[in-house]
Amino acid sequence: MKKVILLLNIILFYSCLSQQKKSIRQVNDYLLNNNYSSLGELDSIQLQGMKNAISKYRLLGKESCNINPDKKYSHIYIEDGFHDEEGFYNGIIITDDKNICEVTTSPYKLRKDSISYTRFKEKNGIIFYTKKLSVEDFRNNYVDEYFRYELVIQDKVNAFEKCLAIDQYTPKSVIYARNYYFAGKGIRTYNLLIKYSDMRNGIEGLPYFKEDKKREFIECINELNILKIDN
Template sequence: MKKVILLLNIILFYSCLSQQKKSIRQVNDYLLKNNYSSLGELDSTQLQGMKNAISKYRLLGKESCNMNPDKKYSHIYIEDGFHDEEGFYNGIIITDDKNICEVTTSPYKLRRDSISYTRFKEKNGIIFYTKKLSAEEFRNNYTDEYFRYELVTKHKVNSFEKCLSIDQYTPKSIIYARSYYFSGKGITMYKLPIKYSDIKNGIEGLPYFKEDKKREFVECINELNILKIQDFIRQ
């Protein structure tokens, strides 16, 4: 009897563990069903085309980075970046805080550096490029994406929002990116108006953003302890 109870407890334990993990495919399926009201005014054909393309970027992109989209992970972070006018995609997928894959169709990135990307052509004609990134490369060369990733995964979004609320003229970036994070329970969506590259050298060129508020904003961002803003504010 004791052995039966022990066996049941073991089964229950591993069942609970499996519920706390998801695959990229499962997260993708959830997002396809639940997060498309934010895409704007699209007719049914456009919406389906968008869903199909994004699904391929996420799943085939991850596969192109030699990562199994059906393997289950405790933590999954996805940033879908879009250029609304030119229509290209630039995304980041990170699993268990260490496996990092970039998926892009950005002509700007490919003109600067096409050699380090792997070209992927899907049988129905969709073409994109992928790159497997190290943690160091991600932090040093993708500072905008890294800053947003750290805000989400280190649970600092609320603190960041307090920085943005310091003043009505607090700088906010226009970005075309949405972040999704699964960490063992639900999947949460974020849209963070921040480009670290816009603020990293100090807050300049905003005549209505007073000096004391600039300093307060710089200190607030630096206290997040992600990436520092150089303080060029006049003494």
């Protein structure tokens, strides 16, 4: 009887563990079934086409970075970025806070640097480019994406929003991106319309941003302890 109870406890333990992990495919399926409103005003054909494209960017893109989209992880972060007018995609997928994959169709990025990307052509004709990033490369060369990522995983989104509320003239970017984070429980959605580079480069020369508010804003950002703004 004791052996049966022990066996049941072991099964229950591993069952609980498995529930705390998800694959990128599972997260992708959940997002496409529950967050389609974030894709904008589309008819049914356009919506299905967008869902198919996003699935390929996320799943085949991750696979192109030599990371199995069906392997289960305890932490999954996805940033989907879209250029609203030209329609290209920029995405970042991070698993367990260390496996980082960039997926892009941006002509601007590819003009600057096409050599370091891997070209992927799907059998139905969709083409995109991927790059596997180190943690150091991500932090040093993708400061906007890194800043948003750290806000999410460190649970500092609310603190950051308080910084933005200091003054109506604090630097605020407009970007078309949506962020998702799975950390063992539900999948949380964020809409972080901000570029760190705009804050870092935009503090000077704002005519209505008073000096005392500017100092308060810089101190608030620096207290987040993610990336600093020079005083």
